Amino acid sequence: MMRVILASGSPRRKELLHTIYQDFEILPAKGEEISAARKPEDRVRELACHKAREIYGKETGPVLVIGADTIVVADGCVLGKPKDRDDAHRMLTLLQGNDHSVMTGVCLLWRREDGSTGEDVFFSGTKVSVYPMTGQEVEDYIATGEPMDKAGAYGIQGTFRKYVKGIEGSYNNVVGLPVSRLYHELTRLQLIQAPPGIPGETGEH
Numbered sequence: 589m590m591r592v593i594l595a596s597g598s599p600r601r602k603e604l605l606h607t608i609y610q611d612f613e614i615l616p617a618k619g620e621e622i623s624a625a626r627k628p629e630d631r632v633r634e635l636a637c638h639k640a641r642e643i644y645g646k647e648t649g650p651v652l653v654i655g656a657d658t659i660v661v662a663d664g665c666v667l668g669k670p671k672d673r674d675d676a677h678r679m680l681t682l683l684q685g686n687d688h689s690v691m692t693g694v695c696l697l698w699r700r701e702d703g704s705t706g707e708d709v710f711f712s713g714t715k716v717s718v719y720p721m722t723g724q725e726v727e728d729y730i731a732t733g734e735p736m737d738k739a740g741a742y743g744i745q746g747t748f749r750k751y752v753k754g755i756e757g758s759y760n761n762v763v764g765l766p767v768s769r770l771y772h773e774l775t776r777l778q779l780i781q782a783p784p785g786i787p788g789e790t791g792e793h
Contacts, residue, residue: 590700590779592648593781600745601656604765608774617642617655621668628661632693633709640695647699652779655695658764660740662688667740676730676769679741684751686722690714690740691764698779708773712766714757716744721751 597616617639626633640655660667662682670676696708736742742748744762758766774780
């Protein structure tokens with residue numbers, strides 16, 4: 589049997605991956621999230637690969653490692669996780685009343701029982717529109733503590749959802765893992781068995 593490892597400690601990714609696998613291990617990558625890529629889509633793919641390769645390099649035997657990274661892009665600025673409250677305030681001020689993109693890169697690295705290996709990398713993009721927020725609403729949201737461990741300083745699945753005007757593309761991608769696209773990639777690569785005819789999520793590349 590091939591072991592499945594999620595190279596992320598995100599509870600949101602853990603929950604989403606459970607829709608595909610009942611049993612998998614969690615071994616969060618510890619390396620710095622640094623990329624010199626100019627294009628956001630290249631950045632998330634590269635960072636996802638850094639995470640997957642870090643864990644894959646320590647493993648032996650049949651294994652599948654899943655690495656993922658999510659960023660928010662607003663007005664040409666790449667927004668990762670806020671460094672502090674002031675950084676969260678800056679990000680939320682930029683997002684409120686505007687549209688932005690959420691991109692998640694995914695890297696799959698595997699070694700089969702016969703010793704053959706492979707790598708597959710992709711990203712998913714979703715457009716998110718946010719209603720205008722007052723300065724007090726921004727401060728109140730920061731006070732919840734939700735923004736501090738999330739790209740773009742917000743979680744669409746939390747209390748921030750009341751400010752989300754709409755999305756175009758995969759909701760799960762905004763949460764942190766485009767599970768439908770991931771499921772189809774695993775099926776295409778014969779890393780998991782699945783019945784045909786399952787619909788995919790829109791907005792994924």
